[in-house]
Amino acid sequence: MTDMTDPQAPFLPPARLGVMGGGQLGRMFVHAAQAMGFKVAVLEAAPDSPGGQAADSLIAAGYDDAQALAELGQSCVAVTTEFENVPADSLQQLAAHAFVAPAAACVAIAQDRIAEKRFLADCA
16 A cells, blocks of 8 residues: 555555554554544454454454455555564565554564574674
8 A cells, every 4th residue: 555666655644554452552643643644454353352343453363364464565655563482474464555663574583583693792
């Protein structure tokens, strides 16, 4: 749904943003985005989640559900996560359709303490 040819193009309301995770932080994200005029889709397995209740649309599925990821990515200009333990592979799948932050590669490093230490040592 986003113009993947111009990564510098801004996302302007009423564009749809996506968030993986429907807990309290997801709900706060939804309210903040809606206050700015954005529409928000939440991907969350629990249909009665706080974020899902506040969102404009809820995709009730697991974070590794390929069909749900495609639906989220194709309906949003950008997707983020509520927390750091979403599958990095899922973020990679989403990146084929929408801008994703944090990037899958960054999440993969953060989820692997050895890779994280190696990455930080390489930065020194």
